[in-house]
Amino acid sequence: TFFVHDMTETQAWRLKRHAKNDFWKWLTSWAVMVRKPSDIGFSDEGYDLPELKFHQHILDDDKPTPGFLISMPAVSLDEQRKVKRDSIEERVAMTCTIVEKVKGPALVWCELNDESKLISNILGCPEITGSDSPEEKESALMDFVDKKERVIVTKPSIAGLGMNFQHCADMVFCNLTHSYEDLYQAVRRCWRFGQKKTVNVHQIMMRSEMAILENMQRKQREADNMAEEMEKHMKSSMAANLGRTARNTDYIGTTGKLSLPEFLKGE
Numbered sequence: 001t002f003f004v005h006d007m008t009e010t011q012a013w014r015l016k017r018h019a020k021n022d023f024w025k026w027l028t029s030w031a032v033m034v035r036k037p038s039d040i041g042f043s044d045e046g047y048d049l050p051e052l053k054f055h056q057h058i059l060d061d062d063k064p065t066p067g068f069l070i071s072m073p074a075v076s077l078d079e080q081r082k083v084k085r086d087s088i089e090e091r092v093a094m095t096c097t098i099v100e101k102v103k104g105p106a107l108v109w110c111e112l113n114d115e116s117k118l119i120s121n122i123l124g125c126p127e128i129t130g131s132d133s134p135e136e137k138e139s140a141l142m143d144f145v146d147k148k149e150r151v152i153v154t155k156p157s158i159a160g161l162g163m164n165f166q167h168c169a170d171m172v173f174c175n176l177t178h179s180y181e182d183l184y185q186a187v188r189r190c191w192r193f194g195q196k197k198t199v200n201v202h203q204i205m206m207r208s209e210m211a212i213l214e215n216m217q218r219k220q221r222e223a224d225n226m227a228e229e230m231e232k233h234m235k236s237s238m239a240a241n242l243g244r245t246a247r248n249t250d251y252i253g254t255t256g257k258l259s260l261p262e263f264l265k266g267e
Contacts, residue, residue, distance in 0.1 A: 002026070024233040033230040041235075051198040052191050057098070059090050061208050074208045083208050084112065084175060091204045092118045095174045098202050099123060099151055105144070105168035108153040109160075109186050111175035116153045119174065128154035144168075156182040165189045169197035176205045176212050180219035 002023040006012035015023060038044045063086060074080040092115055099106045100123075110116040113129065120127035126140045126149055141159060144152045147167060152159075160182055168190045173183075191199040205213060 024229050028234040032234055033227055035227060039231050050195055053198060053200050055202045057094055057204045059206050061206050080209060083206055087206050088114055091174050094204050095119055095172050096122050098172050102170045106151045107168050107171040109156055109173045110153060111177055115174050119153050123151055125151035125153060128158055156186040160186040163189050166192060166194035170200045172202040174204055176203050178212060178215055180216055
């Protein structure tokens with residue numbers, strides 16, 4: 001009803017321009033999006049989050065692309081995977097430099113096992129991998145929460161959901177991927193209620209990987225736009241519905257003497 005098939009891509013659909021308002025009105029008739037208390041009419045006092053800062057560290061590619069005199073942008077996924085493999089040492093070195101400058105706790109996110117293993121060896125910090133037992137993972141994560149370990153290295157797929165790391169305000173992504181969900185959830189481990197400091201998110205990439213950064217920034221804009229549209233129409237829908245509400249009170253009278261059943265009577 002609200003979408004039209006995008007002929008430029010096989011599986012792509014886009015929202016019809018003239019149907020945007022009707023679509024958001026329909027969506028907010030059965031769904032809500034709440035980012036802060038004021039989205040549903042309450043005060044944000046006590047729920048304000050500190051500042052969130054993103055820092056991009058773009059490294060130059062020293063190795064020319066095969067068949068070229070210089071390094072060319074990695075466009076396809078295969079090209080991007082190759083760049084990631086070929087640049088492990090450079091990205092790990094930058095990651096360790098950033099972590100060593102951080103005075104407090106630091107959280108390092110990786111994508112490749114070779115990255116996390118190398119960082120763990122250089123910094124002498126725990127590495128939490130998928131092959132660890134649940135008990136080993138829990139122990140390492142709780143050591144970080146309890147501040148027994150200043151730095152841990154792991155993946156968003158392992159500790160990117162459900163963990164509360166409010167004591168940590170600095171994180172480093174040694175490897176940037178196309179998954180906006182992984183980025184969002186990983187950042188929220190530290191940038192969450194209870195955090196008192198400015199949260200710094202360091203993203204490391206090669207110059208030939210700029211397409212990944214641009215894709216992530218596009219997804220961020222689309223997510224923000226969706227939230228803003230939901231919030232705007234949700235408030236209008238709530239105001240309209242609340243204006244039509246009325247309180248119904250039904251009085252049920254009693255006649256005769258109230259008697260208790262035998263099983264409720266004491267001996």
